[in-house]
Amino acid sequence: MTQDHDAGTRDHQVDRTMLEARLAKTWRTDPGLWGALATVDHKIIGRRYIVTAFVFLALGGVLAMLMRLQLAGPEARIIGPDRYNQIFTMHGTTMMFLFAVPVMEAVAVYLVPLMIGTRNIAFPRLNAFSYWMFLFGGLLLWVAFALDMGPDVGWFAYVPLSGPQFSAGKRADIWAQMITFTEVAALAVAVEIVVTVFKQRAPGMSLDRVPLFVWAMLVTSFLVIIAMPAVMVASTMLILDRLVGTHFFNPAEGGDVLLWQHLFWFFGHPEVYIIFLPAVGMVSTMVATFARRPVFGYLALVMAMVATGILAFGLWVHHMFVTGLPRLGESFFTASSMAIAVPAGIQIFCWIATLWSGTPRFATPLLWVVAFIVTFVIGGLTGVMVASVPFDTQVHDTYFVVAHFHYVLIGGAVFPLLGAVTYWFPKFTGRMMSERLGTWSFWLIVVGFNLTFFPMHILGFQGMPRRIYTYQPDLPWHGLNLFVSLCAVMLVAGFVLFAVNVVRSLRCGVPAGDNPWDAPTLEWATSSPPPPYNFAHIPVVGGSNPLWESPEKLPVASGLCLDRRELIVSSVVEAQPEARESSPQNSVWPFFAAIATSVMLIGSIFTPWAVVWGAVPVFVTLVGWFWPKGTPEDAA
């Protein structure tokens, strides 16, 4: 028992300048490469995560444009069938596993600790590890693609196509192992968020005062925890079938190909909500700020998110209607597919009511919210359509489905995300984004998006299958396809303009100040961008909209040490302070551990023995990670 640090300097014993200097020193990230590799600051890691995910969005977008180029006219010769298979697989995989899920978790890594008033995320080293795993998984996929080893079996890699018999070579293994990387990364963040939200909320922030984005991320994290193991088990089985001759999916030896589909969609459908719920949280946050009133129906919104999370697991079979299920099963899953429209409806009514009864200010973030609501309703409608078995049988595997899921994914997640980037950009960087460029990119993207994807519904009715690399001139599809491809250029122009806006605003945007939107949540109580320690004093919360309830002064707690990284642990329901806990120091070990894990995982694509010898460096790096170093943070 070392009590000596208890005698160290406390925050109330020094003046404000001294306080900030001491905290900045304790919580700093060292300059240089080593410092960058070792940092555990959630803001730096969150920022990296966000930027990396957007780079993957751009890469996936380039692939999308290549596909649209090829499909613009019949019998095009730009991309051959094999390359086309790789491209749509890479596009889908990149968008789902390297962009959509990570970017939502990334925003949460940055924002959740600030919104609940703490100084770092729980398990900050795990957070660093998660980022490196995500990065290495993405690199694995894209380096393989560059070497003509990119997966070509679709983003859900159905067996038997992806099995040993029909996919020789390493392409399918790359896909399966990329799953392992990204799921490890996602699970790590999910654990961090659950524990951060449960245990590190500012004193007084009882569960009924938790910001809606934080609620959304809490529910999402539980979805990740329960859904992702299924796909890890599935992809492990696939690798085993391919590498050591197991027969999980081989009907000749008692295996079953539908097992793959069950396992995949048990994860894959909740995956849609893993992407969508954070977006819902962002929307609820922005609606309140720009309607300038507390959100209407806080409790209803929370319950709707929880209900969505639960129902998400009753839905997986609807991806498999055409595989022939028992009649009762089909009815059950149709019912639950339709039931999920109820919480979605409740949320939409709450947002509309908030805007209706408030005094809305239509800045760009709110424009995105409106576009989201409209687009999502359309995507939801086609969703309820495909939830009916007879209809699904008709449009299955056509461009109708491609249109449907882009409406849900882009309208339901990318629009709110772009709104969120615009909304929180001042907090991330200290500068505002340009409203003028923002409005331009908004209209280009929204109009371009609808013109690109709406006609795909019609192409689907006309019988155009998805995943074809070209089509014959006598089919009635080429007019619409050319139209779609041209409009995709407009859509991309909007994204490019958005990127230009980001880069320009970073350099010469209007300085933002702490709270440019006059928003009510705690992340706006600190400076923009926030200092390494987030808050000089941990806030004390007395309501759901702290900065509106007390606009002049922020109630805070005192008595924390300045010599060690210290934050407050509080009780789960009431957020009563329980301890002044320490938060781990920077460490380069998570980076080494991620390298060791990557070597093991990539090696195991080639030989099962890699798991054996690869485990040794993993063990060593983990010991390095957890072994106490005698810093003040170790004191108890």
Next chain:
Amino acid sequence: MRDEIAADLSTLPLHGSGTASVTWWGTLAFILIEGTGFAVGIGAYFYLATVAPAWPMAAPPPDLLPGLIFTGLLLVSVVPNMMVARWAEARDLRKVRAGMVVMTLLGIAPLVARVFEFRAMNVWWDTNAYGSIVWMLLGLHTTHVLTDLADTVVLAALMFTRHGDDLRRYGDVQDNALYWNFVVVTWLPVYVCLYGVPRL
């Protein structure tokens, strides 16, 4: 925005134990993840068993002895495991040290039985889908025994250093004990699947 001191937290402890411990919650979250993994594995086992015309496929049911020894050792290990957790709570360094050594041995011993268990399945992983799922469940569980053993060894070593006599270490020991209980509990349904179901 001006800060206004509204609460003084200087008397709070420097570290939270029990439900105030962040690592305890983290351990629970990982248990939830891995528990789901086991549930999915067992689900796959029953799925394959349902679609198969006969179960076990082209193999006699597993021999019982190694599995019984393994299960017996696991169940026995729960007693010292709980005691270590209690000693850790009481911060009794001497007993915790001894207990961790015992738990290390009780982590190694079942692994010996485990080696024979793989053979006792009477089927190879590449014989048929039955063999595949059986080996996978055993493998999944073995990985957990190995992981916890590695954790126990490192913690045991730590307890003999100057870092041992520390509230955080005692908390780690308790979390490690919790995880070992999880490893034991998840084995029971897997055991029933592997040894019971083929005999139905």
